[in-house]
Amino acid sequence: xxxxxxxxxxxxxxxxxxxxxxxxxxxxxxxxxxxxxxxxxxxxxxxxxxxxxxxxxxxxxxxxxxxxxxxxxxxxxxxxxxxxxxxxxxxxxxxxxxxxxxxxxxxxxxxxxxxxxxxxxxxxxxxxxxxxxxxxxxxxxxxxxxxxxxxxxxxxxxxxxxxxxxxxxxxxxxxxxxxxxxxxxxxxxxxxxxxxxxxxxxxxxxxxxxxxxxxxxxxxxxxxxxxxxxxxxxxxxxxxxxxxxxxxxxxxxxxxxxxxxxxxxxxxxxxxxxxxxxxxxxxxxxxxxxxxxxxxxxxxxxxxxxxxxxxxxxxxxxxxxxxxxxxxxxxxxxxxxxxxxxxxxxxxxxxxxxxxxxxxxxxxxxxxxxxxxxxxxxxxxxxxxxxxxxxxxxxxxxxxxxxxxxxxxxxxxxxxxxxxxxxxxxxxxxxxxxxxxxxxxxxxxx
Ligand code: UD1
Ligand code: MG
Numbered sequence: 413x414x415x416x417x418x419x420x421x422x423x424x425x426x427x428x429x430x431x432x433x434x435x436x437x438x439x440x441x442x443x444x445x446x447x448x449x450x451x452x453x454x455x456x457x458x459x460x461x462x463x464x465x466x467x468x469x470x471x472x473x474x475x476x477x478x479x480x481x482x483x484x485x486x487x488x489x490x491x492x493x494x495x496x497x498x499x500x501x502x503x504x505x506x507x508x509x510x511x512x513x514x515x516x517x518x519x520x521x522x523x524x525x526x527x528x529x530x531x532x533x534x535x536x537x538x539x540x541x542x543x544x545x546x547x548x549x550x551x552x553x554x555x556x557x558x559x560x561x562x563x564x565x566x567x568x569x570x571x572x573x574x575x576x577x578x579x580x581x582x583x584x585x586x587x588x589x590x591x592x593x594x595x596x597x598x599x600x601x602x603x604x605x606x607x608x609x610x611x612x613x614x615x616x617x618x619x620x621x622x623x624x625x626x627x628x629x630x631x632x633x634x635x636x637x638x639x640x641x642x643x644x645x646x647x648x649x650x651x652x653x654x655x656x657x658x659x660x661x662x663x664x665x666x667x668x669x670x671x672x673x674x675x676x677x678x679x680x681x682x683x684x685x686x687x688x689x690x691x692x693x694x695x696x697x698x699x700x701x702x703x704x705x706x707x708x709x710x711x712x713x714x715x716x717x718x719x720x721x722x723x724x725x726x727x728x729x730x731x732x733x734x735x736x737x738x739x740x741x742x743x744x745x746x747x748x749x750x751x752x753x754x755x756x757x758x759x760x761x762x763x764x765x766x767x768x769x770x771x772x773x774x775x776x777x778x779x780x781x782x783x784x785x786x787x788x789x790x791x792x793x794x795x796x797x798x799x800x801x802x803x804x805x806x807x808x809x810x811x812x813x814x815x816x817x818x819x820x821x822x823x824x825x826x827x828x829x830x831x832x833x834x835x836x837x838x839x840x841x842x843x844x845x846x847x848x849x850x851x852x853x854x855x856x857x858x
Contacts, residue, residue, distance in 0.1 A: 414509035414510055414530065414533075414534065415458060415459075415508045415509045415510070416456070416457055416459070416508055416511075416512060416530060417458060417459050417460075417461060417503055417504065417506070417508035417510070417511050417512070417591070418453040418458060418459070418461070418511075418512040418514060418526070419461045419462075419463065419497055419500045419503070419504075419512070419514070420446065420449050420450060420453060420460065420461070420463070420482075420514050420515070420516050421463050421493060421496045421497065421513065421514070421515050421516060422434075422436045422462055422463060422465075422468075422471055422475075422516035422517075423463050423464050423465040423468070423486075423487040423490055423496050424465070424490065424496075424517065425465070426517070426640070428640045428641050429640070429641060429642060429645070430642070431642075433470075434465075434468055434470060434471050435517055435639065435640075436471060436474075436516040436517060437470060437471060437474055438645055440519060440645065440649040440652045441649070441652045441653070441656060441676050442676030442678065442693075442694060442695040443676065443677045443678070443695070444474050445516055445519040445639060445648075446462070446471065446474060446475065446478075446516040446519075447477075447478040448520070448652075448677070449514050449515070449516050449518065449519055449521060450462070450475065450478045450479045451478065451479075452521050452522060452523050452526060453479075453514060454479055455523035456512070456523040456526035456527055456530070457527075458508065458512075459481070459483070459503075459508070460479055460481070460482040460483070461482065461483045461484070461485060461500040461503040462482050462484050462485070462516075463485045463486075463487050463496045463497070463499045463500055464484060464485070464487070465486070465487060466486055466487075466488055468486075472484055483500075483503055485499045485500045485503070486499065487499040491609055491610055492603065492609030492610035492611055492612070493513075493609075493610070493611060493612035493613070494598055494610040494611055494612040494614065495609070496612075497513055497612055498598055498599070498610075504591075504594055504595050504598075507591055507592070508591045509590075509591050509592075510530045510533050510534075510588060510589075510590070510591060511588065511589045511590070511591050511594045512526055512529060512530065512586070512587070513586070513587045513588075513589070514526070514585075514586055515585040515586070515638065517638055517640065518586065518638050518639070519639065519648055519652075520634060520635050520636065520637055520648060520651055520652060520655075521586060521635060521636060522635060525542065525586070525629075525635060526586075529542060529586065529587075529588035530588060532627050533588050533589075533590050536625055537588075537626060537627045538589065538590045538593050538597075538622075538624035538625055538626065539563075539587065539588070539589050539590075539597070539615055539616055539619045539624065539626040539627075540627050540628075541555065541563060541566065541583060541586070541588075541626070541627070541629070542583075542584040542585075542587070542628075542629050542630075542631055543555045543581045543583060543584060543628045543629065543631075544582060544584050544630060544631050544632065544635070544636050545580045545581055545582065545630075545633065546580075546582055546633050547633065549579075549580060549582050550569070551569055552569065552582035552583055553567060553568045553569065553582060553583035554566065554569070554572055554576050554577065554579040554581065554582055555579065555581045555628050557581065557628060562625070562626065562627070563626045563627055563628040564616070564617070564620065564626075565616050565617045565620075566583050566611075566613035566614075566616050567613075568605065568606070568607070568611060570605070570606040570607060571605050571606050581628070583613060584631065584635075584636035584638075585636065586636065587615065589615065590624075593619070593622070593624060596622070597618050597619050597622070597624075598612075598615065600618045601614045601615065601618060602614070634651045637651060652677070653674060653675065656675040656677065656679070657671070657673065658670075660675065660679075660681055663681070664683055665681050665685050665687060666685070666686045667686075667687045667689075668688070669688075669689035672689045672691075673687055673689070673690070673691050673692075673693075674691075674692045674693060675693045676693050676694060676696075676697065678695060678696060678697075679693045679699075680697070680698040680699070681698075682699060682700045682701035682702070682703070682718070683701045684701055684702045685699050685700075685701070685703050685704075685705070686704045687705045688704075688705065688706045688707040688724070689707050690707045690708050691705050691706075691707065691708070691710075691711075692709075692711070693711050693712070694710070694711065694712025694713065695712060696713040696714070696730065697711045697712060697713070697714050697715075697716075697728075698715045699711075699716040700716060700717050700718045700720075700736075701718050701719075702718055702719045703716045703717070703718065703719060703720045703722070704720075704721045704722070705722050705723060706721070706722060706724040706726075707723060707725075708723060708725045709722050709723035709724065709726040709727070709728070710726075710727050710728070711726075711727075711728040711732075712728070712729060713728075713730030713731060714729070714730070714732035714733070714734070714746070715732070715733045715734065716728070716734050716738075717733075717734050717735045717737070717738060717753075718736040718737070719736055719737045720734045720735075720737060720738045720740070721738075721739045721740070721741075722740050723740070723741070723742065724741075724742055725743050726740045726743075726744050726745075726746075727744070727745040727746070728745075729745065729746065729747035729748070729764075730747065730748065731747060732746040732747060732748070732749060733749070733750040734746070734750075734751050735751060735752050735753045735755070736753050736754070737753060737754045738751045738752075738754065738755050738756070739755075739756040739757070739758055740758075741757065741759050742758075742759055742760070743759065743760045743761075744759065744760065744762075744763070745761070745762045745763070745764070746763045746764070747762075747763070747765070748764060748766075749763045749764060749765065749766040749767065749768065749780075750766075750767045750768065751763070751768045751772075752767075752769045752770035752771070752772065752795060753770045753771070754770055754771045755768045755769070755770065755771060755772045755773075755774070756772075756773050756774065757774035757778070758774075759776040759777075760776045760777050761774050761775075761776065761777065761778045761779065762779045762780060763780055763791075764780050764788075765782040765788050765789065765791065765807065766780045766782070766790060766791040766792070766793065766807075767790070767791075767792050767793065768793045769793060769794045769795030769796065769813060770795040770796065771795055771796045772793055772795060772797045772798070773797075773798050773799065774793075774799045775798075775800050775801035775802070775803065775819065776801045776802070777801050777803070778799050778801070778802070778803050778804075778805065779803075779804050780805050780807060781804050781805060781806045782807045788807075789807035789808040789809075790807055790808055791805045791808070791809055792809075792810045792811070793805075793810075794810075794811060794812045794813035794814065794815065795813045796813060796814050797811055797812070797814060797815045797816070797817075798815075798816045799817045800816070800818050800819035800820070801819045801820070802819055802820045803817050803819065803820065803821045803822070804821070804822045804823065805817075805823050806822065806823060809823055809824065809825070809826060810826040810827070811823070811826070811827045811833075812826075812827055812829030812830065812831065813829045813830070814829055814830040815827045815828065815829060815830060815831050815832070815833065816831070816832045816833070817832075817833050818832065818833065818834040818836065819836075820836045821833060821834055821835035821836050822835045822836065823835050
């Protein structure tokens with residue numbers, strides 16, 4: 413078994429994003445760019461090092477959250493990609509058989525491709541570079557390949573001649589170096605170029621000068637789209653969504669208009685789940701077997717139990733937990749609340765910071781008044797209770813099993829099991845009042 417060290421570069425400023433957040437923390441599929449790369453690196457095996465910029469605590473925290481074993485290095489000054497790799501010199505000096513360099517802004521890379529690059533080293537290459545043929549090569553380094561197929565050099569666009577710029581084969585940014593010569597190559601890289609940066613791409617020419625074999629592998633553009641701008645972020649999202657939809661289809665999820673459904677990388681769907689058009693999944697959603705998610709629903713941080721029905725137009729927010737066969741219908745919002753087996757809230761309701769027992773029916777317009785302007789309070793509703801329409805349940809409040817709340821009630825006190833609670837003004841009837849009004853108005857008009 414060959415050992416492997418993957419160095420993920422994340423110290424760039426990402427100025428072209430024109431955003432205050434570090435580039436690698438922008439998300440696709442609800443997960444930061446760097447988390448996608450770390451997941452692929454983790455799956456490809458070996459150990460991982462991440463190079464971040466100074467004062468990038470948020471990036472460091474994101475790395476810790478995804479891959480706690482990754483070693484972190486700080487590149488104090490941003491002086492180019494080779495300079496960044498050398499920030500992890502201490503890890504390199506430990507001497508892995510294979511060294512992989514990946515960019516945190518190239519999030520669609522797959523473990524299979526990382527393994528293929530390692531495979532090229534195993535077959536004898538000292539440097540293996542991943543190439544692709546982008547529809548628009550602007551901004552990418554070009555791979556200069558000799559007639560015999562050997563990779564001769566990588567030329568950054570700013571340093572390329574007109575002929576070199578016409579080359580379609582571009583540098584995807586992924587490189588594998590043989591561990592026993594990686595440091596020797598990297599330490600020879602200088603900054604004699606248009607940007608006065610230490611370019612990792614110079615590793616190819618240097619290796620050749622040292623008499624070491626260099627090769628290029630090729631992949632599809634969709635796997636190596638680099639994210640430097642908001643537009644490219646959206647393109648990467650599009651590729652990821654297509655992958656996620658295909659994977660869910662493959663796993664048996666029924667979707668008639670997959671192109672309108674947006675997933676997160678961590679969305680978990682059971683067997684026989686049906687998803688109607690126009691549904692958005694935020695992070696942390698699990699949908700269990702046989703559940704139906706109807707159109708225009710938005711779910712995040714929620715669990716939908718077996719056979720449950722959600723939507724159309726439902727909103728499940730973090731902490732929403734629907735047990736089996738629950739129905740949550742149109743314009744119902746659920747947050748930090750558990751609905752027991754078979755509970756129903758079919759129309760126009762807000763259920764927040766609450767628990768609802770089995771088989772309870774929540775009428776249209778029911779609101780849990782959970783916030784007093786300072787604190788959040790809980791509403792606890794028992795099993796097989798009936799909450800009449802347009803009721804306000806002012807938390808903290810408990811409603812017992814089998815209790816019945818009259819429509820239009822404002823409930824401020826606990827309701828015992830099996831009781832009826834009415835909390836509304838009494839109805840007043842004034843016989844003949846409307847007729848008298850009409851005759852008065854009629855008299856005035858004459
Ligand atoms: C780089 C490649 C280019 C390739 C393209 C693919 C070089 C010199 N150029 O260009 O050949 O076609 O990626 O997307 O390698 N970084 C640091 N510290 C630095 C500079 C960069 O950590 O001092 C990191 C960035 O965070 C980023 C990665 O390295 O993750 C690439 O840097 P970026 O500035 O995006 O390079 P490109 O111009 O895209
Ligand atoms: Mg880039």
